[in-house]
Amino acid sequence: xTAQTLHPRIRVVWVLRAVLVAAVLSLPFAGAYYLGRxxxxxxxxxxxVFLAVGVVHAVLKYRRWSYEIREDALYLDRGVVTQVRTxxxxxxxxxxxxxxxxxxxxxxxxxxxxxxAGSRGADVRIPGLTPDGASDLREELKRLAIRADxxxxx
Amino acid sequence: xKLAPQSVPYRALxxxxxxxxxxxxxxxxxxxxxxxxxxxxxxxxxxxxxYEVAYYRRFAYELTADTLDISSGVISRREREIPxxxxxxxxxxQSVFQRALGxxxxxxxxxxxxxxxxxxRFVKPxxxxxxxxxxxxRKSGSSAGETDGTAGDDEAxxxxxxxxxxxxxxAISPGExxxxxxxxFDGRLIGxxxxxxxxxxxxxxxFIPEASxxxxxxxxIVAVGxxxxxxxxxxxxxxxxxxxGFRLSRAGDELRYERGLFRRYSGSIPTEKVQTLTISDNPAxxxxxxxxxxxxxxxxxxxxxxxxxSQAAVPIATTDRVYRLAHEVESFGAPTFSRPPKRxxxxxxxxxxxxxxxxxxxxxxxxxxxxxxxxxxxxxxxxLAVPPAAHLKWKHRGYWLxxxxxxxxxxxxxRTVTVVPYYRIQTVIDSRTIFQRRWDVATIVADTAGSSSLxxxxxxxxxxxxxxxxxxxxxxxxxxxxxxxxxxxxRDRFEWFEGDVDELVESDPDADAAEATDAADTTExxxxxxxxxxxxxxxxxxxxxxxxxxxxxxxxxxxDGTDTEATGIPDxxxxxxxxxxxxxxxxxxxxxxxxxxxRDYSEPAERIDTGEYAVDRFPSDADVAHRGDEPREESDxxxxxxxxxxxxxxxxGGSAESDDTTPADGETADGEK
Numbered sequence: 001x002t003a004q005t006l007h008p009r010i011r012v013v014w015v016l017r018a019v020l021v022a023a024v025l026s027l028p029f030a031g032a033y034y035l036g037r038x039x040x041x042x043x044x045x046x047x048x049v050f051l052a053v054g055v056v057h058a059v060l061k062y063r064r065w066s067y068e069i070r071e072d073a074l075y076l077d078r079g080v081v082t083q084v085r086t087x088x089x090x091x092x093x094x095x096x097x098x099x100x101x102x103x104x105x106x107x108x109x110x111x112x113x114x115x116x117a118g119s120r121g122a123d124v125r126i127p128g129l130t131p132d133g134a135s136d137l138r139e140e141l142k143r144l145a146i147r148a149d150x151x152x153x154x
Numbered sequence: 155x156k157l158a159p160q161s162v163p164y165r166a167l168x169x170x171x172x173x174x175x176x177x178x179x180x181x182x183x184x185x186x187x188x189x190x191x192x193x194x195x196x197x198x199x200x201x202x203x204x205y206e207v208a209y210y211r212r213f214a215y216e217l218t219a220d221t222l223d224i225s226s227g228v229i230s231r232r233e234r235e236i237p238x239x240x241x242x243x244x245x246x247x248q249s250v251f252q253r254a255l256g257x258x259x260x261x262x263x264x265x266x267x268x269x270x271x272x273x274x275r276f277v278k279p280x281x282x283x284x285x286x287x288x289x290x291x292r293k294s295g296s297s298a299g300e301t302d303g304t305a306g307d308d309e310a311x312x313x314x315x316x317x318x319x320x321x322x323x324x325a326i327s328p329g330e331x332x333x334x335x336x337x338x339f340d341g342r343l344i345g346x347x348x349x350x351x352x353x354x355x356x357x358x359x360x361f362i363p364e365a366s367x368x369x370x371x372x373x374x375i376v377a378v379g380x381x382x383x384x385x386x387x388x389x390x391x392x393x394x395x396x397x398x399g400f401r402l403s404r405a406g407d408e409l410r411y412e413r414g415l416f417r418r419y420s421g422s423i424p425t426e427k428v429q430t431l432t433i434s435d436n437p438a439x440x441x442x443x444x445x446x447x448x449x450x451x452x453x454x455x456x457x458x459x460x461x462x463x464s465q466a467a468v469p470i471a472t473t474d475r476v477y478r479l480a481h482e483v484e485s486f487g488a489p490t491f492s493r494p495p496k497r498x499x500x501x502x503x504x505x506x507x508x509x510x511x512x513x514x515x516x517x518x519x520x521x522x523x524x525x526x527x528x529x530x531x532x533x534x535x536x537x538l539a540v541p542p543a544a545h546l547k548w549k550h551r552g553y554w555l556x557x558x559x560x561x562x563x564x565x566x567x568x569r570t571v572t573v574v575p576y577y578r579i580q581t582v583i584d585s586r587t588i589f590q591r592r593w594d595v596a597t598i599v600a601d602t603a604g605s606s607s608l609x610x611x612x613x614x615x616x617x618x619x620x621x622x623x624x625x626x627x628x629x630x631x632x633x634x635x636x637x638x639x640x641x642x643x644x645r646d647r648f649e650w651f652e653g654d655v656d657e658l659v660e661s662d663p664d665a666d667a668a669e670a671t672d673a674a675d676t677t678e679x680x681x682x683x684x685x686x687x688x689x690x691x692x693x694x695x696x697x698x699x700x701x702x703x704x705x706x707x708x709x710x711x712x713x714d715g716t717d718t719e720a721t722g723i724p725d726x727x728x729x730x731x732x733x734x735x736x737x738x739x740x741x742x743x744x745x746x747x748x749x750x751x752x753r754d755y756s757e758p759a760e761r762i763d764t765g766e767y768a769v770d771r772f773p774s775d776a777d778v779a780h781r782g783d784e785p786r787e788e789s790d791x792x793x794x795x796x797x798x799x800x801x802x803x804x805x806x807g808g809s810a811e812s813d814d815t816t817p818a819d820g821e822t823a824d825g826e827k
Contacts, residue, residue, distance in 0.1 A: 072635055083591070085584040087631050091638055092580050117265055117452060118580030118601040 003066040003077070010128030011062045013107050018054025025050045067126050072148065074114065074141065076124060088124055092116045093145035098134035110134035114141060155215050160255045161276040162210050166202040173198055215274060217288050222262065224272055236272050238293035240264045242451045245421035246282045253418065258282040262289070265452040265603060286422055290408055293424070320410065324468055324479055326400040334469045337438050338393035343385045397469045404482065409449065427451045429578050429602045430613065431480050435473070436568040445476040449483060452603035486559040486573055491552030494595065494617040501593055501617070502544035510536045553598075553615035555629060558637065560600055562613040572613040577637040578602045582630050584623060596623035600630055 026047035032038040060080045068075045074088040097113040104110055104127075111127040112134045129137060173195065181191040208228045215224045221235040245261045252258060258279045262272030277285070326334075398415035404425075412420035429452055435445040448467035468479060480486070513533040521530035547566035554561040560574045583599040590596060595617040602612065615626060 073631060079585070082585050082587040084586075085627070087582040087584075087627060089579075089581070089631065089634055089638075091635075116580045116601075117603040124581075 003068040003075075006062060006065050006126075006128030007109055007130055007133075008062070009107050009109055010065075011058055013103055013109065013128075014058035014061060015055055016103065018058050019051060022047050022050035022054050062128075065128070069140065069144065074124075076126070086124060088114060088116060090141070090144045090148040092118070093141060093148075096138045096141045096145070098129075098131075098138040100131065100134075112137045112141070155217075155277075155281075157210055157213050157274070158257050158276055158278045158281070159210070160257050162203070162206045164252070164255055164257060164276065165209070166199065166206045169202045169206070170195070170199050215272075217285075217292065220292070222272060222289065224274070234272070236262060236264060238289055241272075241289055241293065241424075242427050243421055243423045244286045244289055245419065246279075246286060247414075247417055247419045248279065249417040252276065260285055263451070290406070290422060290424070294407060320403045320405040322401065322403045323409075323482055324400075324402040324471060324475075326397060326413075326469070330470050331394065331397060331400075333442070333444065334397050335390035335394040337436075337444075337470070338389035339386050343388060344381055347381065393469065400469060402468060402479075409483070423449060423451055425483060428483055429574075431484055431573040433476055433480060433571040433573070434565075434568055439470070440569070443473055444470050445473045446470050447476045447479055450602075480573065484559060484573055484575060486556045486561065489554040489556065489561045489571075491554045491561070491563055493552045494548060495619055496548065498593060498595060498617045499544045499548045501589070501595075502547045503540055506540040506543050507537065510534065510540065551616055553613075553618075553626065555626075555633075560613055560630060562600075562615050564614065564616060574600050574602055574613040575637070576630065576633040577641060579630060579634045582627050582634075584627050586620075590617065593617070594620050596620055598623050598626050598630070 026043050029038060029043035029046040033040060033043050057080055061078070064080055064083070065078045067077070069090075072090055074090065074093075076084075076086040076088070078084055094115045094117055096115070098110055099113060100110040108131070109127070110129050110131040110133070111125055112129055114124045114126070116124070126137065177191040177195050180194070181188045205228060209226070212228055212231070213224075213226045215222065218235075220239075221237050222241070223233070223235050225231070225233045242263045242265055245263070246258050247261070248258045256278060257276035258281075259276050260272075260274040260282050261270045262274075264271045274285070395415040395417075397413050400411070400413040402409060402411045404410070405422075407425050409423045409425060409428075410421070411423075412418065428449055430450045432448045432450065433445055434448070439445055446467060446469050468476065471479065510533060513536065514531060517530040517533050543566055550563055550566055550569045552563045558575055558577070560576060560579075561571060562574075563569065563571045579600045580603055581601045583601060584596055585599070586596045597614055597616045598618070599612055599614045615623070618626065
């Protein structure tokens with residue numbers, strides 16, 4: 001399997017999230033404006049900056065994200081500010097979820113969560129899959145994990 | 155089994171103890187406060203007693219053949235079965251009151267979950283010891299003596315009655331205990347005061363009398379000094395009572411510890427459950443030649459292990475003794491750490507300089523806000539300490555790849571060496587922050603199922619050159635796989651029959667064909683897979699011939715097997731070869747490759763375990779065997795399917811694995827496109 005990218009529509013989800021975050025972050029500015037401490041343009045500019053950063057982040061995140069099932073491990077490559085490459089040996093997979101949050105359902109997407117017994121990054125989430133893709137991936141990982149037939153590591 | 159009856163009043167009193175404080179205030183509030191408080195207290199106590207009686211009546215635990223069953227709960231009832239194999243560690247603790255009452259709390263930890271899985275409060279101390287022993291006995295019984303049946307049980311029972319002999323690994327001496335106390339420092343008080351005072355600086359500033367700056371500074375210094383002294387005494391007291399009488403011993407395949415002055419802790423940790431070892435020291439300990447060791451299991455949920463961190467932590471011992479102890483648990487050889495590139499010291503210099511700048515900024519802000527004329531530029535003196543700190547930080551970083559373990563070292567103040575067996579690695583994480591990318595370095599974290607990663611003790615090789623980091627990542631991954639393979643070989647030594655039948659025969663023609671076409675090319679399995687594609691059909695049609703040729707093949711395949719064995723297992727870079735190659739033992743029977751076993755687990759093992767395959771191992775039949783009785787002629791079609799899939803596999807990543815993989819791969823790929 002070559003490296004897979006996410007479904008392009010995940011950008012919509014992430015951009016929406018960025019909008020929400022920008023709105024929340026610019027609330028204090030709006031409050032300060034309301035109390036007359038800041039000029040009127042302050043909340044707008046702050047919101048705009050937050051939004052721009054969020055949108056750029058979302059786009060870069062999408063470009064960066066890839067996953068790949070190799071012979072004995074699941075490889076994930078992601079992260080904008082901190083680039084993270086995670087290797088999840090198939091043997092270590094404890095269980096696999098495919099899940100669809102409300103926003104994801106709205107965008108017609110789903111994600112797949114891979115759990116290991118590890119203490120950090122114990123659950124690895126692959127977002128931006130089609131619903132069928134997510135359940136296929138889940139089944140595939142389940143099958144590979146069973147085949148890898150690991151002894152308990154814990 | 156029931157709890158100890160004394161646990162009823164104890165638990166009830168424990169429940170209402172929080173109420174006492176409220177009752178005290180109520181009693182002091184007005185005239186009729188006292189009777190009201192007494193009445194309410196009595197009622198609550200009665201209610202608590204009634205509840206605890208019900209709890210006592212409901213609570214039962216039982217040691218069955220392979221699980222510990224606990225049924226509990228008054229209002230919502232819960233039945234819980236914990237397989238012995240899953241139990242990580244058993245901890246017994248007794249506070250002063252509990253000792254006076256003759257009761258003990260037993261906690262059984264498993265790897266999952268956010269809290270203690272089996273909490274038995276409270277039983278008699280003898281019963282607690284018995285429980286601990288029984289759990290260990292039954293665990294080793296269920297894993298090793300499955301087939302032994304009653305004989306094994308009896309033997310184990312004998313052993314349990316006496317208990318496996320304990321070999322003392324470490325017992326703390328009074329001098330060491332004093333040292334632990336002296337080197338312990340409880341920062342929590344300072345943290346608390348800092349937290350409390352952080353909000354009150356403006357308020358306090360109003361109370362500060364008009365005094366000279368010098369007097370103010372002197373008072374501050376005295377106050378801070380006193381605070382540190384109190385913290386130190388507190389820390390010493392806590393450490394002393396925690397580690398009083400610390401003893402670590404090995405009994406059979408488990409480690410036992412006991413410690414504590416007021417509250418006694420004791421427990422056992424199976425050595426097979428040990429995830430990581432952490433050896434840490436700080437400048438004071440280093441100067442005196444001491445270090446401490448902690449043993450992590452996956453049992454405790456993060457932040458749950460309470461004070462003193464891991465339960466079985468050797469608080470202090472001379473450094474070489476700590477290393478000897480560590481070698482007792484995990485034999486990892488003598489490490490020689492490789493350090494990050496020297497240029498990375500500049501990164502630390504910048505980092506610490508920024509930290510100092512921030513400190514100065516804060517000091518200036520306080521000075522400006524409070525307006526006493528303090529020398530706010532004081533923290534700038536710390537700049538002098540930046541270069542040595544950066545150098546030390548660099549010097550203490552490092553990693554080492556042992557035969558079976560990864561060792562990492564970090565920390566410039568308190569130095570921590572983490573020992574992770576490759577076999578315990580869960581995930582390998584390669585992360586590069588935006589700053590690390592500017593320096594072209596990366597951090598590799600080998601995550602385990604240990605408990606204290608929140609405290610940051612997971613093994614991390616920080617700030618290594620990109621290519622070195624990538625290589626480390628790949629190596630860890632490979633070594634994990636080879637460690638898994640060798641563990642599996644050990645586990646499956648006596649039950650290799652359970653493996654997949656077609657797996658074996660499938661690898662059979664490949665190997666045979668390879669040997670037929672290229673006898674010299676025995677170890678190179680990828681080559682074997684390549685060549686197998688062309689003569690595969692021939693190999694299949696010649697099925698009968700293969701079966702007979704097996705015997706003659708023995709000599710060559712034997713050499714083949716030992717060859718891969720020799721090159722593959724100690725040298726982890728050949729892990730793939732080990733996985734792919736049929737493991738040919740001395741008796742000449744080619745065993746199935748378990749690493750890629752796709753045994754159908756919905757089928758009972760007996761179906762495969764008929765021994766049928768020892769007779770009927772024609773490749774053509776093998777594909778059919780697990781699908782029922784299809785006619786032999788089908789076999790001609792099968793290999794073509796196989797060929798396609800192997801070809802697919804080849805393009806995927808050079809893996810010549812089972813034929814099931816690739817069609818499914820294709821499906822998923824299609825589904826996603």
